[in-house]
Amino acid sequence: MTTDPDVVASFEEDWTGRWRGRAACVVRPRSTDEVVAVVRACAAHGVAIVPQGGNTGLVGGSVPRAGEVVLSLRRLDAVEPVDAAAAEIVVGAGATLAAVQSVARAAGLEFAVDIAPRASCTIGGMIATNAGGAHVIRFGMMAEQVIGVEAVCADGSVVGRVPDLRKNNAGYHLGALLAGSEGTLAVITRAHLRLVPALPERAVALVGVPGAAEAVQAIAALRRLPSLVALEIAFAEAIDLACRFARTECPLSAGFGAALLAECAGRTSPLEELADAVTALGALALDAAVATDASGIARLWALREGIPDAIRAEGVPHKLDVAVPVARIPEFERAVRERVASLAPGARVVVFGHAGDGNLHVNVLGLAADDEAVDDAVLRLAADLGGSIAAEHGVGVAKVRALALTRSAADRAALRSLKRAFDPAGLLNPGVAVPPD
Numbered sequence: 001m002t003t004d005p006d007v008v009a010s011f012e013e014d015w016t017g018r019w020r021g022r023a024a025c026v027v028r029p030r031s032t033d034e035v036v037a038v039v040r041a042c043a044a045h046g047v048a049i050v051p052q053g054g055n056t057g058l059v060g061g062s063v064p065r066a067g068e069v070v071l072s073l074r075r076l077d078a079v080e081p082v083d084a085a086a087a088e089i090v091v092g093a094g095a096t097l098a099a100v101q102s103v104a105r106a107a108g109l110e111f112a113v114d115i116a117p118r119a120s121c122t123i124g125g126m127i128a129t130n131a132g133g134a135h136v137i138r139f140g141m142m143a144e145q146v147i148g149v150e151a152v153c154a155d156g157s158v159v160g161r162v163p164d165l166r167k168n169n170a171g172y173h174l175g176a177l178l179a180g181s182e183g184t185l186a187v188i189t190r191a192h193l194r195l196v197p198a199l200p201e202r203a204v205a206l207v208g209v210p211g212a213a214e215a216v217q218a219i220a221a222l223r224r225l226p227s228l229v230a231l232e233i234a235f236a237e238a239i240d241l242a243c244r245f246a247r248t249e250c251p252l253s254a255g256f257g258a259a260l261l262a263e264c265a266g267r268t269s270p271l272e273e274l275a276d277a278v279t280a281l282g283a284l285a286l287d288a289a290v291a292t293d294a295s296g297i298a299r300l301w302a303l304r305e306g307i308p309d310a311i312r313a314e315g316v317p318h319k320l321d322v323a324v325p326v327a328r329i330p331e332f333e334r335a336v337r338e339r340v341a342s343l344a345p346g347a348r349v350v351v352f353g354h355a356g357d358g359n360l361h362v363n364v365l366g367l368a369a370d371d372e373a374v375d376d377a378v379l380r381l382a383a384d385l386g387g388s389i390a391a392e393h394g395v396g397v398a399k400v401r402a403l404a405l406t407r408s409a410a411d412r413a414a415l416r417s418l419k420r421a422f423d424p425a426g427l428l429n430p431g432v433a434v435p436p437d
Helices: 005-011 032-045 098-106 123-128 174-177 214-220 237-244 272-282 293-306 305-313 326-343 373-384 401-403 410-421
Strands: 021-028 049-052 068-072 088-091 146-152 158-160 187-194 201-209 228-235 258-266 286-293 318-323 348-354 359-365
Touching: 005 021, 005 068, 032 049, 032 068, 032 146, 032 187, 032 348, 049 123, 049 187, 088 098, 088 123, 098 123, 123 174, 123 187, 146 174, 158 174, 158 237, 174 187, 174 286, 201 214, 201 272, 201 293, 214 228, 214 272, 214 326, 228 237, 228 293, 237 258, 237 293, 237 305, 237 348, 258 272, 258 293, 272 286, 286 293, 293 305, 305 359, 318 373, 326 348, 326 359, 359 373, 373 401, 401 410
Parallel strands: 021 068, 049 068
Antiparallel strands: 088 187, 146 158, 146 187, 201 258, 201 286, 228 258, 228 348, 318 359, 348 359
16 A cells, blocks of 8 residues: 555546546555455445556546545456467456457467557456447457456455356356446456457558548448458548657648548458458548558558547547447537537547447547536537447546436436445445436
């Protein structure tokens, strides 16, 4: 345990810099038994706990708010050898995504979920937020990778089974239940994960299109590719920002309104398949850049993955992770700019995201940290278009009030019932994810 202000400070603020609070202390256990001891001690004294992994969250769900104990899981970082026969792996909650990827690749396999902060985000946090990322269109969300979990409940009891079996219908699937729970039901300590076959040959295309309407037409064509593993979208201001931040020239000629980044993968080169698909787009594609070598692929992906850092360099953004039906992306993109302009004429809007599943990241620069008017307008717009207010980053504290926009009264009551059943005293990550009565 530490109360050293210099150490504790790094656990009190999230990646965006917008969400911060005060912690009573930070506890860093090295085993499940030590997590049990911490949870039991806090329960005995009625002290609230905020579980924390890599602290790369964007909605305030991983930082303290009112003097809670921060329970850091980073030291539970064991990565066991791959079970090659089953294509599975058991890891600690504090293992980073990069560490798991490295061990899986050494065994000729891959972990299906990939997100940009791979060197710092942890598996426990990814399960707790049901992380998505670029490969959802091929492999699904984090919940779909979880075979079993081990977790510590609010009373210190340990639940779950690790290792587990892929086919185990003896009761509720705790892994699925805890995926997306944001540390409000139990503290995940270990996980049993599925792996997927490695696809070593890759090809990536960055395609410029006139705007959102043309992007949707191109999405419909590209997603029919059997080898497609990722399909991203970034509007012109996002690409421009990323290029300026990286001090590199844009690989696309001027005049595009949006850019799609498509990645294909296979045992043999998917280049011909991808190139033919891009050519078949005809007038939809204003320009394109294609890469098959590692450095060229990295350069194209760097434009997409560099957007969040480029935005952060411009100021503290309001980050709104939403999803809408793919067909309604043009309507959403147009309306979100209009609504922000009407509420905050001086604000800047930067939009990018995962094209294949309609997950858009709306970033608004130039707002005060406590200005909720734009946030509310963007979330309400997503809901009005049949979308979700929280696509892959969770609800956190940022969106609790907005949950009613896309979850019925019965849904919210069910969430509260689950919370009370697992955590009757309300000591696990209070105020996060679950709306109050």
